[in-house]
Amino acid sequence: MATVVGTSTIRLEQREANHAGARYEGEISIASGQREGKGTYYYPNPYFTYQGEWLAGKKHGQGRLSFDLGGFYEGEFQDGEITGVGKKAWADGSKYHGQFLEGAHHGEGELRKADGTTYKGGWFQGRYHGQGDLTLPKGDQYVGSFEKHKYDGEGFLEEKSKGSSYKGQFRAGLRHGSGELKEQGGAAVYTGDFLNGLKHGHGKIADEASGISYEGAWVEDRPERYAASWDVGPADSQDSYLKVAEVCKEEAATQRDAVGKDKGKKDPKKSPSPDPTDVGPELRVLKGQALPEIAVRLLDVDQGVITAEVGRCFAVTIYRERRPADWTPNPDQPGEILRRPVNFGDRRQTYVDPLDEVAAPPAKGGKAPPVEAEDTEEPPSEGVEQMNAIIGEDGQCIIGGSDEWFIPVHVQSVIHWLRIEDVTEMAEGSSWRRLEPLEMAFKLD
Secondary structure, X not given: OEEEOOOOEEEEEOOOOOOOOOEEEEEEEOOOOOEEEEEEEEOOOOOEEEEEEEEOOEEEEEEEEEEHHHOEEEEEEEOOEEEEEEEEEOOOOOEEEEEEEOOEEEEEEEEEOOOOXXXXXXXXXXEEEEEEEEEOOOOOEEEEEEEOOEEEEEEEEEEOOOOEEEEEEEEOOEEEEEEEEEEHHHOEEEEEEEEOOEEEEEEEEEEOOOOOEEEEEEEOOEEOOOOOEEEEEEOOOOOOOHHHHHHHXXXXXXXXXXXXXXXXXXXXXXXXXXXXXXXXXXXXXXOOOEOOOEEEEEEOOOOOEEOOEEOOEEEEEEEEEEOOOOOOOOOOOOOOOEEEXXXXXXXXXXXXXXXXXXXXXXXXXXXXXXXXXXXXXXOOOOXXXXXXXXXXXXOEEXXXXXXXXXXXXXXXXXXXXXXXXXXXXXXXXXXXOOOOOEEEEEEEO
């Protein structure tokens, strides 16, 4: 059925689908017989319905293309394509409003997805492109330049899910170029170069959680020369005590395992210990005096001294090794090795190891032992078992040399051990790793 609606078009109402399975209700051109003006087109695929303006048989002008389950596009069409300004909605509730080109988001537009993702900014053929503002479902946000749907150029990325933020250059979605990265909720700040998402090049980091700072070369997210072990040596040189400490280890084991009347005697079958002066300086500690000044330093994997790292915390203890009082040699059962600490600042003149104390005999007649009169004089300080220190700006720390490092007079003149232990606070995701403890044998006279 057709009716005249003007001089150039007539209105057509198809009651039945045509040979292709489609149906049209609206205006057509008298001259060409094509759809022109306003009308509704029912596609062979019932998923689609178009209602709007037509020109030369194509969707052109303002219109609405509906999808099954409630989705639609409403806006401009050109030559049959979704091109121009419009809005699009999906059945799950996602929405886009902005510019289109041949059905793709292109130009400026805003997308709000059902999962909470939002994007407002430039588009190119359906991808984020140019300047934009992207917020992800977990609250992560990026504001800056995009190319082909990825961060590219200058931008600011805040990743709340990781407790980090970055301001600087990107390439292909990764940190690349120069920028500032804040991690651990802002406690660790790195400023410098990046390559393919990793700290790489020259950079400086200040880690508030650990107290460590470092400035220098980086390779694949780690300092090029990172701390791998401890070193101790004279305060006035770069020499190390560790070579001589290796020489002392065998003697320390012999001393520890000496028993009975042979305790402290040398085994005539054993070769004499090499002269330690042939391998390097020796740490000599005297009881009744302060621990001599010692430099504690950091070494890299190649045993080179590191000066670029500052702020690593460590604890210092001294102990001697011994066996229990009832221990007897048994090749099949090596037995327990006990570590007996030496307290720094211990001013007591005498001290008996509890392992060597003899139980007092019971009082005769069941009477309690007499109570000794209270001594009003303040007892001497027992000192502390552990001293803490921090690597300084020159990449080392000088310990010893003052009264707080006093070595008690009651210690035995035997080989002891100096222990350096990393006690730096390491937050999750930190660039740093805690070092293995250093235990060095030395002679205490």
